[in-house]
Amino acid sequence: MSVPSTQLFSFSFRSTEQGCSDLSSALEKVIGAPQLHEQTQGLDVGATIELGPVGVEFFVISKVDEGQSSTFALTPTSSSLPALRELGLTDADLLDSDPLKGYWREFERLETELAQRGNELMHSERLASLGTLAAGVAHEINNPLAYIKSNLMSLEGFLNPMVRTVTSLLKIEAQAEHQIENLIALGLEYDAEELGFILEDLDDILADLRDGSERIVTIVSGLRQFSHPSRNAMVETDLNDAVSVAVELSRNAFKYHAELTTELSDIPAVKANSAEITQVLVNLIVNASQAIKESGRITVGSRVDGDAVELWVADTGEGMASELVDKIFTPFFTTKPVGEGTGLGLAISKRIMAEHQGSISVESAPGAGTCFRLRFPLASE
Numbered sequence: 001m002s003v004p005s006t007q008l009f010s011f012s013f014r015s016t017e018q019g020c021s022d023l024s025s026a027l028e029k030v031i032g033a034p035q036l037h038e039q040t041q042g043l044d045v046g047a048t049i050e051l052g053p054v055g056v057e058f059f060v061i062s063k064v065d066e067g068q069s070s071t072f073a074l075t076p077t078s079s080s081l082p083a084l085r086e087l088g089l090t091d092a093d094l095l096d097s098d099p100l101k102g103y104w105r106e107f108e109r110l111e112t113e114l115a116q117r118g119n120e121l122m123h124s125e126r127l128a129s130l131g132t133l134a135a136g137v138a139h140e141i142n143n144p145l146a147y148i149k150s151n152l153m154s155l156e157g158f159l160n161p162m163v164r165t166v167t168s169l170l171k172i173e174a175q176a177e178h179q180i181e182n183l184i185a186l187g188l189e190y191d192a193e194e195l196g197f198i199l200e201d202l203d204d205i206l207a208d209l210r211d212g213s214e215r216i217v218t219i220v221s222g223l224r225q226f227s228h229p230s231r232n233a234m235v236e237t238d239l240n241d242a243v244s245v246a247v248e249l250s251r252n253a254f255k256y257h258a259e260l261t262t263e264l265s266d267i268p269a270v271k272a273n274s275a276e277i278t279q280v281l282v283n284l285i286v287n288a289s290q291a292i293k294e295s296g297r298i299t300v301g302s303r304v305d306g307d308a309v310e311l312w313v314a315d316t317g318e319g320m321a322s323e324l325v326d327k328i329f330t331p332f333f334t335t336k337p338v339g340e341g342t343g344l345g346l347a348i349s350k351r352i353m354a355e356h357q358g359s360i361s362v363e364s365a366p367g368a369g370t371c372f373r374l375r376f377p378l379a380s381e
Helices: 025-031 078-086 100-175 177-185 192-226 239-254 274-291 345-355
Strands: 011-016 019-021 048-051 056-066 069-076 235-237 258-264 270-272 296-305 308-315 359-364 370-377
Touching: 011 025, 025 048, 056 078, 069 078, 078 100, 100 192, 235 239, 235 274, 239 258, 239 270, 239 274, 239 296, 239 308, 258 274, 270 274, 270 370, 274 296, 274 308, 274 345, 274 370, 345 359
Parallel strands: 258 296
Antiparallel strands: 011 019, 011 069, 048 056, 056 069, 235 270, 296 308, 308 370, 359 370
16 A cells, blocks of 8 residues: 655654654644654554644654664544644645645635624524514504504595685685675685685595505505515515515615616516515615715616526616626625625525526626626526
């Protein structure tokens, strides 16, 4: 059986009758300059040895006898990798020829991914808490909103005869002014100009109240749907409805500096979790509004494209350089100032689209705005 060269490994030392010498830099970094001599007596390939103040366990991977000395090569056991990290060992300390280097890099990648998933989980838990709070607030808003809508309908009914009476008085004044003067003399409080102004604006005021209450109904309904994704499994969903809800939920983010228009086509229903897709769309619309610094336009659309339904969110904002586009779906990557973004929105959106067997893509260039596209596969017949 051939013996692998000790020069291939990062952890090595020479043992003689006088003691141990020629410790590799990686081994010396981990265990300092210990007296290895007694521990190496009788060691052979396949044996294990614990070294250093914390007892890092190594396998003897190679032993080359050269007269009165032996050169040993070691490799740490898998359970020792965390201890080596704590002792300050890094990827740069390992030889490129050492098979451990590949495992070490994978270990670092998994450790980083674990930390990212932990942070993402914490973020999701915070979102869940906010969702529970939003659901409670939506419920509390719903009750007084019902009173407002009911009383608004009653108010319109009560105002109708009053409007007719005022309209008649204005006609009487135009035809027989002296009769109005007689009524004023009897105590009628009458200001034709003010009454005319009220009648002119009354219909618009009532229409605004109706529109406002309906907007609140839509927002409350969207909040309740958005905050209970577990109630919305993958079912046949009209994605245009998800767009409408997302626009209402995110309106406050863009209403002061951007115009949002929708270009919704007739599209077939697809299997989707409407609350999760609403979450993705809200995130994209908010991102679009933040990309527009002073004024601009956001377009949200839908269409059938081949064997898929496509939604898109486009903006006329600053756009992004190609090196940023390549990174935006990476967890915790953000171009926003500290405290304004977690860097998880697009990563979560990508995961949601993957769970829908769909995709999310982006087109952007500096000064040319950005367009995100969501594709949902149509069910095969």
